[in-house]
Amino acid sequence: MSEGGSTLGRIARRSFLIGAGVVGGGVLVGAGVVAWRLGAIDGYELPASEGEASFGAWLKLARDGRVEVAVPHQDMGQGIYALAVMLAAEGLRLPLEAVRAIPAPIEARYANPVMLLDGLPFDEASHGALKQSVVWTFDKILRVLGMQGTGGSTSTRNISAQIRRAAFCMHDMLARAASARFKVPADQLRNVGGAFLTPDGRTATYAELASDAGKLKPNDIQPPPLARGAYVGRGAPRYDVPLKTYGEAKYGIDTRQPGQLYAAIRHAPRLGGRLDRAVIPAKILGVRGIVEGKDYVAVVAETYAAALAGLEKAEIVWDDSKASSVSTKDVFAAYRAALDKGMDFKPRWIVDSAGDVSKASGKEIAATYDAPFLAHATMEPMNATAFVTETEAKVWAGHQSASLVQLMVAKAANVPSDKVEVFTPFLGGGFGRRADLDYIAKAVEIAGRFKGTPVQTIWSRAEDIRDDVYRPAAMADISAKVDGDGMPSSFVYRIAVPSVTDQFVARALPSAKGGMMADRTTVDGALFPFYGLPTRSIENFTVDLGIPVGFWRSVGYSLNCHFVECFIDELAVAASTHPLDYRAKLLARAGSYEPAIRAARVLEQMAAFDKANPLSPGKDGAMAGRGYALTASFHSFVGEIADVEIVKGDLKVRRVHAVVDCGFAIDPPNVVAQVRSGINFGLTAALYGRVDFDNGKVVPANFDTYPLLSLEDAPNISVEIVNSGAALGGVGEIGTPAIAPAVANAVFAATGKRLRSLPLTFGTA
Amino acid sequence: MSVEFTLNGRPTSLQSPPESPLLWALRDEAQTVGVKFGCGAGLCGACTVIVDGQQTRSCVTPVADVAGKSVTTIEGLSGDVAKAVTEAWIRAQAPQCGYCQPGFVLAATSVISADPKQSSDQVLSQITNLCRCGTYDAIRLAVGYALTSLQGAENHEKGAAR
Numbered sequence A: 001m002s003e004g005g006s007t008l009g010r011i012a013r014r015s016f017l018i019g020a021g022v023v024g025g026g027v028l029v030g031a032g033v034v035a036w037r038l039g040a041i042d043g044y045e046l047p048a049s050e051g052e053a054s055f056g057a058w059l060k061l062a063r064d065g066r067v068e069v070a071v072p073h074q075d076m077g078q079g080i081y082a083l084a085v086m087l088a089a090e091g092l093r094l095p096l097e098a099v100r101a102i103p104a105p106i107e108a109r110y111a112n113p114v115m116l117l118d119g120l121p122f123d124e125a126s127h128g129a130l131k132q133s134v135v136w137t138f139d140k141i142l143r144v145l146g147m148q149g150t151g152g153s154t155s156t157r158n159i160s161a162q163i164r165r166a167a168f169c170m171h172d173m174l175a176r177a178a179s180a181r182f183k184v185p186a187d188q189l190r191n192v193g194g195a196f197l198t199p200d201g202r203t204a205t206y207a208e209l210a211s212d213a214g215k216l217k218p219n220d221i222q223p224p225p226l227a228r229g230a231y232v233g234r235g236a237p238r239y240d241v242p243l244k245t246y247g248e249a250k251y252g253i254d255t256r257q258p259g260q261l262y263a264a265i266r267h268a269p270r271l272g273g274r275l276d277r278a279v280i281p282a283k284i285l286g287v288r289g290i291v292e293g294k295d296y297v298a299v300v301a302e303t304y305a306a307a308l309a310g311l312e313k314a315e316i317v318w319d320d321s322k323a324s325s326v327s328t329k330d331v332f333a334a335y336r337a338a339l340d341k342g343m344d345f346k347p348r349w350i351v352d353s354a355g356d357v358s359k360a361s362g363k364e365i366a367a368t369y370d371a372p373f374l375a376h377a378t379m380e381p382m383n384a385t386a387f388v389t390e391t392e393a394k395v396w397a398g399h400q401s402a403s404l405v406q407l408m409v410a411k412a413a414n415v416p417s418d419k420v421e422v423f424t425p426f427l428g429g430g431f432g433r434r435a436d437l438d439y440i441a442k443a444v445e446i447a448g449r450f451k452g453t454p455v456q457t458i459w460s461r462a463e464d465i466r467d468d469v470y471r472p473a474a475m476a477d478i479s480a481k482v483d484g485d486g487m488p489s490s491f492v493y494r495i496a497v498p499s500v501t502d503q504f505v506a507r508a509l510p511s512a513k514g515g516m517m518a519d520r521t522t523v524d525g526a527l528f529p530f531y532g533l534p535t536r537s538i539e540n541f542t543v544d545l546g547i548p549v550g551f552w553r554s555v556g557y558s559l560n561c562h563f564v565e566c567f568i569d570e571l572a573v574a575a576s577t578h579p580l581d582y583r584a585k586l587l588a589r590a591g592s593y594e595p596a597i598r599a600a601r602v603l604e605q606m607a608a609f610d611k612a613n614p615l616s617p618g619k620d621g622a623m624a625g626r627g628y629a630l631t632a633s634f635h636s637f638v639g640e641i642a643d644v645e646i647v648k649g650d651l652k653v654r655r656v657h658a659v660v661d662c663g664f665a666i667d668p669p670n671v672v673a674q675v676r677s678g679i680n681f682g683l684t685a686a687l688y689g690r691v692d693f694d695n696g697k698v699v700p701a702n703f704d705t706y707p708l709l710s711l712e713d714a715p716n717i718s719v720e721i722v723n724s725g726a727a728l729g730g731v732g733e734i735g736t737p738a739i740a741p742a743v744a745n746a747v748f749a750a751t752g753k754r755l756r757s758l759p760l761t762f763g764t765a
Numbered sequence B: 001m002s003v004e005f006t007l008n009g010r011p012t013s014l015q016s017p018p019e020s021p022l023l024w025a026l027r028d029e030a031q032t033v034g035v036k037f038g039c040g041a042g043l044c045g046a047c048t049v050i051v052d053g054q055q056t057r058s059c060v061t062p063v064a065d066v067a068g069k070s071v072t073t074i075e076g077l078s079g080d081v082a083k084a085v086t087e088a089w090i091r092a093q094a095p096q097c098g099y100c101q102p103g104f105v106l107a108a109t110s111v112i113s114a115d116p117k118q119s120s121d122q123v124l125s126q127i128t129n130l131c132r133c134g135t136y137d138a139i140r141l142a143v144g145y146a147l148t149s150l151q152g153a154e155n156h157e158k159g160a161a162r
């Protein structure tokens, strides 16, 4: 099933399987059961205590008269709590201060199917019946499975429509209750700060009306399409900003439980290495014990400093008999070999194809690109606090899925899931790292040796970088045949890369079998191009040398958008056409294909900016250049323009302009902040990011060997929002994919040198 | 053996070993958890505190070094400059995940306090903290706002946009 056959054929077979009721992990869900469970979860109500009134799954009126909105996502800095407050306040005609966000209970009702649905290998722009039915079926099953999660730039897309609808429904119920009480038609009532006002001046607050309203049958209200309102489309100050500015926000690492102990952890230095034994030779003040894990050792003490001192003195013997001896060069050699083997290599997937590339004619242009492994390096290193007894477990930790944490803690602590409590403080960064929950499992294991005592396990920065799940390294061969005008008559894209999804599934649900279908993330950013490339083949060669890989901000887009957009630049140069004009021509060839139209609109704004803000010449003999890249990711479209200067081999990015179409910007200042964030994240990767392996060991250990973009080197970034009115797209990751290619293309414009390897460096190698 | 010093205006004595990092003594013993752990090697500034006016990385400062000195963490930040800086931070909506922000706020307060007449660029060049969320544009804006409010009429907001 991995070779040949149209995408359609494969999907048809797969949809049959789903109909029969089998989904990854061997969970059986018959159609009747689905319907029954759906009824049950749709009727879910937020638990209300004495004096509170619940209005369904999303909203309740708290005792202090404020409305609480349930948020099933973690706030990792993307501002989802503030957004939920904004949408609820707007729908309920309340001032922002009258609404607060609360974490949603761990319930199937709050599942995030969007994250997994985005992984289906479909053209996002297609509305075919088959796609619709497969997506519908997956959506229902995923909701029943009830996986809550934060990732894939999905929070807003997952909950905004549901919260708006809930808020409009609740407002309607309150209005009907007020109308009945005052015997005044609902449309003559006005809203003033959490109360209804009649034309003759009588008022009733929402709280006073709550119990009457609660007796009414909810109407099925469909909110009007998103448009600029009191807060929506304007933005509002985020409630978490003062907490974070004054240092009052509490992160996982700030958890303080009575009698808490601290653990310092060290993992086997080589991938696949095991712990043989470890002892602390002498008594160290404050040290309470040593925990020997399968592939780690942890020292538990009364303070973290004592735990660190204990770890320093511990005599540790590692068992390297099963350790990996992989080095970076082996990985790239394996990629090269796989791509050279071509058709005969397995597993290989043609994820998207059209026309017959073998029949295309014209001059061939070909190039090979590569990119290294990358660490997440969240500012708050991995940590978790756990409290374990024989019968229950509690965990305090930043994470990206409460449902998965609950499952995993139950397993690690050997208690039933309903005896697991998960407390989620603020996250000091996620970027996909906190979707992998190894750090929580280990903290639970360690606390399990100190039953009845909370233990906080903190990873040093070296452990955090060396035991990450990395953005995979990749290599891509790209080729095109071009006609007399330099326009492509064929486009062949082949990438060698491991599958993040397969590895993640194997880690999170060991009973599930991965590798059954193409991992769409491996080719995200290359498949279903918005450019008119009617004759194409987009192929994935899955090559896995056992290096752990995970979701890293924008996942596959961070690789494929880079490779594709650099190559498009090469085609434009070969055609002696300005890169913006060349892209416009390619988009025009796609006709009325919706993604091409959205991309063209973004491109137009880029061209307008380009004209109005010419590149300033380099100062003091610096070479200056401007580069462009156009990308679509997570249902949003982003174009970026980067201006660079090269002074004596030193590359500086001076300024970046981004044009963004995310459908509709509910919170524009936050969209700007997120896009800037994504760009700076991508710049760290473009300029410095690389994690090398040497004989199974991870080379970098801290910010000296894995540098992050600094304030001094961060460019000024301007962001322009295009509200196209398309369905909502993601925002949290969309700034990242376009920046590396925009900078690489700018380097070419400045120097005539095409850098095809990341990070972008000159001549030292 | 204990180390005596002033923490956020109050006389304090820490029992942590004198050679151990101030960072962990502040977090685990004094419970001022606004001091954040980022790298433990003086490379990121998440653990910044102000020692006798100077921005200081507490992860590479032994407890003994602050004996007899005055240490300020985010919990004890006060005064005109601190007020201008924190208000500017909020106005610029600078934090995202927020983990690095106390360090930035303390660094900015210390640098601006030394000479509130400096330009934005002068202030920014003395802040070498790292932010993984990439809030740098907002931080430049915030520093500009803080200087404007401290200096009155002069317009540093332009400078902040560089």
Ligand code: FES
Binding pocket: B036, B037, B038, B039, B040, B041, B042, B043, B044, B045, B046, B047, B048, B057, B058, B059, B060
């Ligand atoms: S934690 Fe001290 S500088 Fe990074």
Ligand code: FES
Binding pocket: A077, A379, A428, A429, B095, B096, B097, B098, B099, B100, B101, B130, B131, B132, B133, B134, B135
């Ligand atoms: S706000 Fe997240 S690291 Fe700076």
